[in-house]
Amino acid sequence: MKPPPFDxxxxxxxxxxxxxxxxxxxxxxxxxxxxSLIPMLNMRLAAPGHxxxxxxxxxxxxxxxxxxxxxxGALARHAxxxxxxxxxxxxxxxxxxxxxxxxxxxxNRGTVVGSLVxxxxxxxxxxxxxxxxxxxxxxxxxxxxxxPAARFFTGPLESAAEPDELAVSALFPALPPRSGTAFHExxxxxxxxxxxxxAARVRLDDDLRVAAAEVVCVNAGPVPELVDVTGxxxxxxxxxxxxxxxxxxxRDRIDPEADIHASAAYRRHLAGVLAExxxxxxxxxxxxx
Amino acid sequence: xxxxxxxxxxxxxxxxxNGVVRRAEVxxxxxxxxxxxxxxxxxxxxxxxxxxxxxxCTVLLDGEPVRSCLMxxxxxxxxxxxxxxxxxxxxxxxxxxxxxxxECHGLQCGFCTPGFLCVVTALxxxxxxxxxxxVLEGVSGNLCRCTGYQNILRSVRRAAEIMAEER
Numbered sequence: 408m409k410p411p412p413f414d415x416x417x418x419x420x421x422x423x424x425x426x427x428x429x430x431x432x433x434x435x436x437x438x439x440x441x442x443s444l445i446p447m448l449n450m451r452l453a454a455p456g457h458x459x460x461x462x463x464x465x466x467x468x469x470x471x472x473x474x475x476x477x478x479x480g481a482l483a484r485h486a487x488x489x490x491x492x493x494x495x496x497x498x499x500x501x502x503x504x505x506x507x508x509x510x511x512x513x514x515n516r517g518t519v520v521g522s523l524v525x526x527x528x529x530x531x532x533x534x535x536x537x538x539x540x541x542x543x544x545x546x547x548x549x550x551x552x553x554x555p556a557a558r559f560f561t562g563p564l565e566s567a568a569e570p571d572e573l574a575v576s577a578l579f580p581a582l583p584p585r586s587g588t589a590f591h592e593x594x595x596x597x598x599x600x601x602x603x604x605x606a607a608r609v610r611l612d613d614d615l616r617v618a619a620a621e622v623v624c625v626n627a628g629p630v631p632e633l634v635d636v637t638g639x640x641x642x643x644x645x646x647x648x649x650x651x652x653x654x655x656x657x658r659d660r661i662d663p664e665a666d667i668h669a670s671a672a673y674r675r676h677l678a679g680v681l682a683e684x685x686x687x688x689x690x691x692x693x694x695x696x
Numbered sequence: 697x698x699x700x701x702x703x704x705x706x707x708x709x710x711x712x713x714n715g716v717v718r719r720a721e722v723x724x725x726x727x728x729x730x731x732x733x734x735x736x737x738x739x740x741x742x743x744x745x746x747x748x749x750x751x752x753c754t755v756l757l758d759g760e761p762v763r764s765c766l767m768x769x770x771x772x773x774x775x776x777x778x779x780x781x782x783x784x785x786x787x788x789x790x791x792x793x794x795x796x797x798x799e800c801h802g803l804q805c806g807f808c809t810p811g812f813l814c815v816v817t818a819l820x821x822x823x824x825x826x827x828x829x830x831v832l833e834g835v836s837g838n839l840c841r842c843t844g845y846q847n848i849l850r851s852v853r854r855a856a857e858i859m860a861e862e863r
Contacts, residue, residue, distance in 0.1 A: 408746040408747070409725065409727070409730070410725040411725070411728070412724075413725060414723055414724070414726060415701045415723075415724025415725075415768075416701075416703060417705065417770070436780035438768075438771070441766055441767060441768070441771070442748060442763075442766055443766075445727075445748075445766045445767070445768070446748055446766065447749050448725075449727075449765070450747060454727070458724065460768070460771055462771050465858050486760075496802060509748075509837070510751075510836055510837025511752055511761065511815075511834065511836075512751065512761040512831070512835060512837050513763065513766075514816065515747060515757075515760045515761060515762050516757075516762050516763070516766065516767065518848065572750055583733055596839060597832075597833075598836055640855045652736065
């Protein structure tokens with residue numbers, strides 16, 4: 408298995424990369440970590456005429472933590488974000504999700520922003536960005552725009568990034584006070600894509616009763632979708648909230664597909680079980696332990 | 697390198713492989729695994745699945761384990777690569793990890809072994825006393841169809857012991 412031939416570009420600045428992307432249009436493909444793109448090239452599932460390798464744009468490797476959350480540059484590797492103490496303090500869900508992404512050797516090369524642009528509904532990071540209400544920053548020659556997660560994922564393996572745009576960074580917002588998160592998934596083998604997975608976020612009010620409870624399921628539809636179960640679990644303390652009703656609501660609202668690995672019914676069942684676990688854990692964390 | 701380089705045109709690259717500066721001229725699509733094997737003659741890096749699943753082609757890029765089949769040689773230009781050929785000492789004496797694999801029967805056919813040796817070398821360098829769980833996580837991305845993994849796990853623990861004794 409060898410990749411098809413392509414013209415290779417190795418820009419030395421973001422500006423140069425944007426010029427190249429503007430010129431190559433639909434025939435150009437950005438190469439960051441390559442952990443999804445290169446398998447697709449090796450298997451000849453993709454055959455771009457031009458590959459634009461952004462690995463020399465070290466200006467895009469920054470991970471910054473601020474009051475608004477964690478911003479990861481397009482060259483920030485999974486492992487780099489996973490190991491960062493400040494990132495884990497500002498947004499613990501990132502490390503939890505990253506530990507479920509493939510294997511350490513893949514995470515040493517793969518990038519967080521690359522996983523978002525790849526837009527695989529079976530992947531963890533699109534679910535995390537959607538749950539947190541994050542955004543992806545897209546640059547094109549002379550313009551920059553931030554696209555919220557809800558509009559960024561447009562279909563399986565399709566994102567809102569236009570051919571002449573480069574995803575330069577992503578913002579994972581910090582959690583409001585009295586909030587907690589959790590990520591649970593079931594995979595056949597460690598590091599495989601999950602049969603089902605659930606990211607959950609719970610926020611409590613001043614009386615420590617559930618004010619908001621939301622989940623995003625992995626592998627449960629063409630794009631990651633936020634499922635708000637606040638009304639289903641009841642405005643109660645985490646210990647007495649009806650997490651079973653919330654899990655049933657999740658099962659009813661998702662649309663998983665059957666494939667060789669699992670039936671749609673089994674995926675739906677798993678999502679319900681995992682949603683209940685994840686919501687309970689997130690609520691426990693929100694309550695402070 | 698700002699100018700595009702066409703599919704048929706070779707690109708001059710310089711890699712530091714096992715401490716030795718090596719030069720090659722490769723097309724953009726040349727995988728690092730193929731560059732090591734075909735252009736540089738280092739056939740210790742094995743190629744199994746070529747889509748990142750089996751881990752046989754794992755090498756160390758600037759000290760970190762990566763899949764050499766999921767990286768273009770041109771992207772590695774200017775970086776340091778360690779392959780299985782670079783793990784032994786200058787006199788050819790086996791590294792602690794290599795000795796442990798031999799001692800504990802951590803290999804049978806040997807096809808997956810270069811990948812395991814590179815991954816375990818990096819794992820123990822970063823974490824000299826890993827827990828069982830950390831060892832499992834560390835080797836979880838490498839497939840072995842012979843050993844059933846138990847002797848590989850023993851080899852990792854033994855390698856950690858040897859390294860502790862020799863410190």
